[in-house]
Amino acid sequence: MILDFRFSLWNFLTCAYYIFCLDDCVFVFGIVSFFICFIVFLFVIHCISELCYNFAIHYIIFYDLLCLYTLHRFRRLFMITLLNIMIAGTETTATTVEWAMSNIMQNHNIMKRLQEELVEVVGLNNIVEEHHLPKLKYLDATIKETLRMHSIVPFLIPRSPSKECMVGGYTIPKGCTLILNVWSIHRDARYWDDPLNFNPERFLTNKWDYNGKKLIYFPFGSGRRLCAGVPLAEKMLMLILASLLHSFDWSIPKGEKHDLTEIYSIAIKKRKPLIAIPSQRLTDVSLYM
Numbered sequence: 001m002i003l004d005f006r007f008s009l010w011n012f013l014t015c016a017y018y019i020f021c022l023d024d025c026v027f028v029f030g031i032v033s034f035f036i037c038f039i040v041f042l043f044v045i046h047c048i049s050e051l052c053y054n055f056a057i058h059y060i061i062f063y064d065l066l067c068l069y070t071l072h073r074f075r076r077l078f079m080i081t082l083l084n085i086m087i088a089g090t091e092t093t094a095t096t097v098e099w100a101m102s103n104i105m106q107n108h109n110i111m112k113r114l115q116e117e118l119v120e121v122v123g124l125n126n127i128v129e130e131h132h133l134p135k136l137k138y139l140d141a142t143i144k145e146t147l148r149m150h151s152i153v154p155f156l157i158p159r160s161p162s163k164e165c166m167v168g169g170y171t172i173p174k175g176c177t178l179i180l181n182v183w184s185i186h187r188d189a190r191y192w193d194d195p196l197n198f199n200p201e202r203f204l205t206n207k208w209d210y211n212g213k214k215l216i217y218f219p220f221g222s223g224r225r226l227c228a229g230v231p232l233a234e235k236m237l238m239l240i241l242a243s244l245l246h247s248f249d250w251s252i253p254k255g256e257k258h259d260l261t262e263i264y265s266i267a268i269k270k271r272k273p274l275i276a277i278p279s280q281r282l283t284d285v286s287l288y289m
Ligand code: HEM
Pocket: 084, 085, 086, 088, 089, 090, 092, 093, 096, 152, 153, 156, 157, 158, 219, 220, 221, 222, 223, 224, 225, 226, 227, 228, 229, 230, 232, 233, 237
């Protein structure tokens, strides 16, 4: 329902969601509608006063005020951009780490192989540093597989063509809202062997990246709207997961079951949050200080 809206509204909804920290989109919808009405009301008042203003005051004074107003607007735009970047970069990364850890903990062989790679590259008397990351090929493949199975932003940002075009034999009318279901493409058996099986091996053989040019794998989107934070996200995911897996052994509490069911609320999240128990892995306690 939310995705029927244009990009600006989508951004607004995202903000609203985070500000109110709600999972229930319908409730957010109510609040958002209220805000939209309020904003429209302010806009009408503003237009009327602007009109009166134009007639009443000498145009130089008006010009000065306009500059001030533009500056004010620019500052607001700047704040909104910063807020957007913060929102786009935090929830997505945290959710990916949670999905990756859940899948790794469910597959002991994968966890073992990752920890062996970390011992080989980092060493048991050392902590993970940035220069180790390019050598962690299996971890990189595991992250790519996580983003395939659980596309965090399943429908990307809605598109709207500026002119009518044909894609795959279909006419896409000018100005329509286009939603791409990357989640479904990533699980399509025509492109992926055994798509519901978590298997990082598939990313070891071919050269895959996040530039969105192969339209069967594009977890960070594609084209001009491609995620602005790909290099940062890639490094953060590698560093966080490498550090967690190298410094600790992980298990789930007794009686708990692995649960990988998804819920959709702006981003695709776990229905039940992951509860994981870390235990010391490195012998040198000072490495934890
Ligand atoms: C695992 C982490 C992340 C994932 C999966 C992710 C995914 C995405 C996706 C799918 C889009 C929409 C692209 C499209 O529609 O083509 C997007 C947009 C965006 N992302 Fe990310 N992202 C992540 C991390 C980050 C980080 C760390 C930042 C910044 C610090 C960031 C900033 C942005 C921004 C600003 C946009 C909007 C770009 C635009 O519309 O021009 N993202 N992201």
